[in-house]
Amino acid sequence: MKLIVSLPDNEPVFARAAAAGGADAVKVHMNAYHRASGASFGDCAQEKGRVLKLISEAGTQVGLMPGQQVLPAPAELNELIDAGLAFIDIYAHHLPAAYLEVGRRTKLILAIDRMHTEEEIEALTEIRVGGKRVTNMLEAAIIPPEEYGSRLSAQDIARYHTIAEMSKVPLLIPTQKSIIPEDLPALVHKNIGGIMVGVIVTGPAASGIERVTRRFRAAIDKLQDK
Numbered sequence: 092m093k094l095i096v097s098l099p100d101n102e103p104v105f106a107r108a109a110a111a112g113g114a115d116a117v118k119v120h121m122n123a124y125h126r127a128s129g130a131s132f133g134d135c136a137q138e139k140g141r142v143l144k145l146i147s148e149a150g151t152q153v154g155l156m157p158g159q160q161v162l163p164a165p166a167e168l169n170e171l172i173d174a175g176l177a178f179i180d181i182y183a184h185h186l187p188a189a190y191l192e193v194g195r196r197t198k199l200i201l202a203i204d205r206m207h208t209e210e211e212i213e214a215l216t217e218i219r220v221g222g223k224r225v226t227n228m229l230e231a232a233i234i235p236p237e238e239y240g241s242r243l244s245a246q247d248i249a250r251y252h253t254i255a256e257m258s259k260v261p262l263l264i265p266t267q268k269s270i271i272p273e274d275l276p277a278l279v280h281k282n283i284g285g286i287m288v289g290v291i292v293t294g295p296a297a298s299g300i301e302r303v304t305r306r307f308r309a310a311i312d313k314l315q316d317k
Contacts, residue, residue, distance in 0.1 A: 092275075092311050093285035095154070096304055097265070099130055099295045101141040103148045108297040110150035112304025117149055118180055118287065122158025130290075135163035139171070146175045154178035154200070159185050165193070172197045180230060183207075183215055191218060194225025200263060202230035209257050216259040228284060229258050234267035240291050243268045248277050255282040266292045272310035279314060286311075 096109035097118045106117045121138040124131050132138060135157075146153045154177050157163055163171075168179070168190075178198035186201065193199060201215050216226050231254050234247070247268060255262045261284025264270070269291055270278075278286070286307065293303045 092279075092283065092314065093263075094304070094307055094311055095263070095285060095287040096293065096300060097287055097289035098300075099290045099293075101132065101138055101145060103145055104297045105300055106145050106149035106151070106153070108301040109304050112301040113308030114151050114304050115285075116152035116154055116177055117145070118154045118156060119145055120156045121163070122161045123156060124159075134158075134161065135167050139163075139167065142171060142176075143174055146171070152177035154180055154198075156180050162187070162190065165190060168193055169196065178227070182232070191220050191225050194218075194227070195220055195223055198227040199225050200228040200230050201226050202232045202265075203254075205233040205235065212254060212257045213259065224260075226260055228261050228263045229254070230263040230265055230287070232265055232267060239267050240269050243270050243274045243277075245277075251278065251283065252280050255280045258282060261285065263287055265289060272306045275307075275310045275314060 093115045094113065095116045095118055096114045098105040101119045109117045119142055120132040122132065122134050142155060155171065157168060157179060176197055178200055179193055180200040181202060183201040183203055203212060216229060218226055231251055233250060251264055262282055263285045264278060264283060265287045266289050288303060288307055293300045
């Protein structure tokens, strides 16, 4: 189970805190309003320099949520990939079909919401460009906004496990709910490949990011030692 930290801002202090806590990777943003944190992120011209700085200074792998309705040009994404960007994470309905080519150059995580059908989930994991499967993970962003920050329930676990059974690639669970390390044993499934903790559980401060990341790292390591 991989541990990714979604950062509240594209600043090295947050990335270094996540790395110190044991994160396998961090995720940064551009062209987006982040509902859970209330933060807004600028366009590629505003954020590219900060993202490049993070790639060189984070101390762990760096991935990017490149936008929603507005995205960087393919050449701009390729520049970031050439600099060492480890993955792209974006809602499937926001990624133009022509951009799927990026999945041949770096890892591609496609996020799904609660509106996707079983057939769509299976098909998203099978998309190929030039004969190569381009989807590396699915992010199960299925919690409605009115439930953000509430405790993880047995029903949520059942939903995540159901999607994991449908998917042909590993599932990434974001902390849209207030997931705690003690919840992780219930999340274990052969096809759940990671958890992505964000501001709902870490808070907006670097000290909280390091502390919470360290707790999740210890819980994941304990599970893997069994």
